[in-house]
Amino acid sequence: MRPRIGVLGYAHETNALAAPISLQDGVRIDRQAGGLGANWVAGPAVDVLAESGAQVVELPLIELPPGGPLRHRDFVAYLSETEGALLEAGTLDALLVLGHGAGCTTKAADADGVYLELLRRTVGPDPSLTTVLDLHANVSEAMVRSVDAIVGYRTNPHVDVAERSREAAALALQTTQNVELEVAWCSLPLLLSQLGQLTTGAEPLGRVIDRSQTLVKGPVLNISVFGGFSLGDSPDAGLSVTVTAATSGEGRFPDSASAATEVADWAWQLRREYRSSATPLSDAVKRACHDKGPLLLADVADNPGGGAPGTSTALLGALLGAGASDVQLALQCDPRLVQDAFGSGLGAKITAVFNRGSTDPLAATLAAQATVTALRDGLYRPTTGVYAGATLRPGPTCTLDLGGVTVGVSSHPLQVSDPGLLTHVGLDPQAVRVLVVKSRGHFRAGFAHMFDESQIVEVDAPGLAPVDLSQLSPVKLRRPIYPIDVDLADLDPDLLTRFVRSARGGRRHR
Numbered sequence: 376m377r378p379r380i381g382v383l384g385y386a387h388e389t390n391a392l393a394a395p396i397s398l399q400d401g402v403r404i405d406r407q408a409g410g411l412g413a414n415w416v417a418g419p420a421v422d423v424l425a426e427s428g429a430q431v432v433e434l435p436l437i438e439l440p441p442g443g444p445l446r447h448r449d450f451v452a453y454l455s456e457t458e459g460a461l462l463e464a465g466t467l468d469a470l471l472v473l474g475h476g477a478g479c480t481t482k483a484a485d486a487d488g489v490y491l492e493l494l495r496r497t498v499g500p501d502p503s504l505t506t507v508l509d510l511h512a513n514v515s516e517a518m519v520r521s522v523d524a525i526v527g528y529r530t531n532p533h534v535d536v537a538e539r540s541r542e543a544a545a546l547a548l549q550t551t552q553n554v555e556l557e558v559a560w561c562s563l564p565l566l567l568s569q570l571g572q573l574t575t576g577a578e579p580l581g582r583v584i585d586r587s588q589t590l591v592k593g594p595v596l597n598i599s600v601f602g603g604f605s606l607g608d609s610p611d612a613g614l615s616v617t618v619t620a621a622t623s624g625e626g627r628f629p630d631s632a633s634a635a636t637e638v639a640d641w642a643w644q645l646r647r648e649y650r651s652s653a654t655p656l657s658d659a660v661k662r663a664c665h666d667k668g669p670l671l672l673a674d675v676a677d678n679p680g681g682g683a684p685g686t687s688t689a690l691l692g693a694l695l696g697a698g699a700s701d702v703q704l705a706l707q708c709d710p711r712l713v714q715d716a717f718g719s720g721l722g723a724k725i726t727a728v729f730n731r732g733s734t735d736p737l738a739a740t741l742a743a744q745a746t747v748t749a750l751r752d753g754l755y756r757p758t759t760g761v762y763a764g765a766t767l768r769p770g771p772t773c774t775l776d777l778g779g780v781t782v783g784v785s786s787h788p789l790q791v792s793d794p795g796l797l798t799h800v801g802l803d804p805q806a807v808r809v810l811v812v813k814s815r816g817h818f819r820a821g822f823a824h825m826f827d828e829s830q831i832v833e834v835d836a837p838g839l840a841p842v843d844l845s846q847l848s849p850v851k852l853r854r855p856i857y858p859i860d861v862d863l864a865d866l867d868p869d870l871l872t873r874f875v876r877s878a879r880g881g882r883r884h885r
């Protein structure tokens with residue numbers, strides 16, 4: 376009999392500092408032309424399932440943009456629709472859940488846990504449940520207890536999304552062939568800044584992840600290390616490790632739990648090495664004025680990929696104030712300004728007012744004389760970088776030459792992750808001395824061929840995705856947690872276990 380496998384999901388990275396969003400802000404992948412198979416994340420999984428002869432049952436899958444919490448009534452509506460679709464789908468042998476793992480609603484701090492529990496309740500104990508999560512997932516006990524297998528991204532920038540999607544599909548298929556899986560989970564009181572979670576170069580998290588893969592053998596089928604999403608203000612924020620292992624057969628259980636603890640211990644030993652600061656704004660501007668170039672400034676705290684709106688003018692204002700020249704900056708989000716530029720036309724000289732009427736100090740108004748140098752519209756499909764294969768929606772865009780600094784302006788917040796996006800809006804990243812991108816780290820995959828490490832400056836400017844964890848005012852975060860509660864730093868490992876959380880999922884633990 377062909378196994379029937381349902382594919383569905385809820386993917387949201389919630390920034391507790393950002394304004395709430397609604398379901399309308401998201402994209403329903405299952406309703407897009409071509410369905411799940413045409414999507415850059417779901418497509419690779421669907422291919423693996425279909426090639427094996429399984430019957431793929433397409434169910435609701437929503438991708439919400441990184442941003443504030445989802446309005447709770449919208450979440451409830453989505454849960455109810457998902458439940459209805461599952462009941463209508465009839466008997467399923469397995470579920471493949473494409474998630475993110477850092478979702479909050481205006482009421483629920485662990486929306487992924489609520490979602491996965493609902494799936495488990497609805498389908499009953501038998502169908503296996505395999506979920507794919509982002510490296511920035513805040514994994515919770517409720518999530519772990521609901522599932523049989525967890526597959527997390529192992530790279531940041533996330534260049535292995537399609538690969539992990541295929542891996543999860545293969546695990547889901549194994550469960551339909553009488554292989555039983557379980558998940559062991561170990562969560563540390565360790566909060567990493569967003570910069571502290573890069574895996575490029577010799578970054579500590581990358582070293583932990585690489586080392587963890589040496590333990591993937593025998594019954595241990597997957598080890599995932601999650602940096603967590605520190606801007607989520609969730610009790611589950613922080614570093615955690617999951618180990619998915621096969622349990623068909625005797626005497627295999629201890630492998631997964633001890634592997635999870637061992638990897639978590641490696642991550643804890645490096646606690647003083649994770650980066651938690653960026654270059655001060657004034658130093659970055661000095662380099663932008665004096666370096667020969669090429670130079671890339673990353674406005675990490677206004678990264679739309681981390682839920683910031685892309686509206687901060689702090690870096691733009693500082694560059695203009697310092698008289699910097701031969702600079703291109705993208706993407707400043709300002710739909711009204713784009714409209715103004717379209718109304719005035721190509722070549723028009725206008726007074727560009729960024730964040731007109733704003734009273735938000737993180738989106739300060741900035742006015743400058745500008746020439747409209749490009750007007751563009753349409754979708755953008757990257758062929759390189761982390762979003763290769765995805766469809767991005769910058770909407771109508773313009774470029775404005777402010778004299779010394781040319782700014783790409785979009786109608787929606789969008790992280791710059793590859794040079795093609797800049798070309799799409801009318802900039803020329805190859806020709807400029809200094810490039811400024813609103814991105815925390817995903818730009819590294821797309822721009823690696825243009826800038827080496829010495830030519831990249833991560834700027835500590837104000838924004839909704841700050842690098843410095845002391846700028847957060849967490850309310851729901853678990854305490855104590857390192858490095859906010861510095862006393863934890865010198866805890867000996869035996870005492871530390873008091874603060875470590877763990878759980879197990881899989882059929883034998885239900």
Ligand SMILES: [Zn+2]
Binds near residue numbers: 510511
């Ligand atoms: Zn991520």
